[in-house]
Amino acid sequence: MGNSSLARLAYPTWGKLAVCTCLVFENKYETYGTRWCVPYIRSIEMDSTSMNEGLAANFLLVDVTMRAWSGKRTDKAASSELEHNKAALAGSARVIKDLMVGSRAELKAVVAAQSQIRSHVTLASLPWSSSKSGKNSGARLLASKTSMDFLKDYKTLYTQYESALNIFLSVYEDRRVEATLNLGQLANAGDYPSVEEMSGEFSVEINLNPVPATNDFSRLAIPADMVEALSQRLSKQYNVAVDNAMNDLHHRLVEQIGRIVTTTGKLARGENTNVRESLIGNLHDIVALLRTSNITNNSKLEDVAVRIDKELLVHNTKDLRASRDVTRAVSASASSIAMELDDVFF
Secondary structure, three states, rough: OOOOOOEEEEEEEEOEEEEEEEEEEEEEEOOOOOOOOOOOOOOOOOOOHHHHHHHHHHEEEEEOOOOOOEEEEEEEHHHHHHHHHOOOOOOOOOOEEEEOOOOOOOHHHHHHHHHHHHHHHHOOOOOOOOOOOOOOOOOOOEEEHHHHHHHHHHHHHHHHHHHHHHHHHHHHHHHHHHHHHHHHHOOOOOHHHOOHHHHHHOOEEEEEEEEEOHHHHHHOOOHHHHHHHHHHHHHHHHHHHHHHHHHHHHHHHHHHHHHHHHHHHHHOOOOOOOOOOOHHHHHHHHHHHHHHHHOOOOOOOOOOOOHHHHOOOOHHHHHHOHHHHHHHHHHHHHHHHHHHHHHHHO
């Protein structure tokens, strides 16, 4: 067989025809990937009332907001000087100074700690957006049964963030002096906040809220026809949000299985490749989501989770590095699972 091919599959959904395009690989060691053209199509349709009741009873909306001082500043004078020296039209150039140049280690540690918190939220949840573009921002859907463990891990990460921030604030004055020396004639003391101001430049806030229910509108002192209209509008938004959430789960699983296919394929052929712990670790997280965030009650998701447990997660990266036979078996299983995922989700 030759190159990979694009398979176009049509699925009926709510009286319309949608098309899903996926990249099909033609031998078990070939790199696997996907191309997306439409949102996820639910294979199991649920009536809006049942779906909404299930969401409200079993999920929370988690929202994380962060602020951080970038340590960057546009220098208008230097920008104008550069344009003048180069005979360029005004507005042609912009000089952005690194206010912590050569002195950024502690600031980077704070930003890295914030990134760990955001990654924790992302890995444990699914996007919750009614945008048809599938916008992956704002509140996210978190299974209520996992919320206590989620908050416990968040508390640990937040403590690490606070520690990194306190270290940065304790050395900020020294690092500011170092950076101004490194900036030379670009240095400007007015670019820097005070220590007191700097502490307010950073924040991490996380909120957990219930999923609104369509029957919430019935509690309002508004006409019955408006209650019905608002409820139907919310139901339509939830249909799109569920599609977006399940599409994200599908994409994450396909992407991670694809990495396993690619990496184990190289190992099986005797090629040198970097086998990261996250290769298997990230799959554990996704399989957990399959079980806790099966919004549409699709029994096939549990079936594929069981198969991944038995055929892939039973091994670790040490096994893959040590045994060519294990690597071939994992590669074959991962390839087979990958080819069946469209049937599982669609």
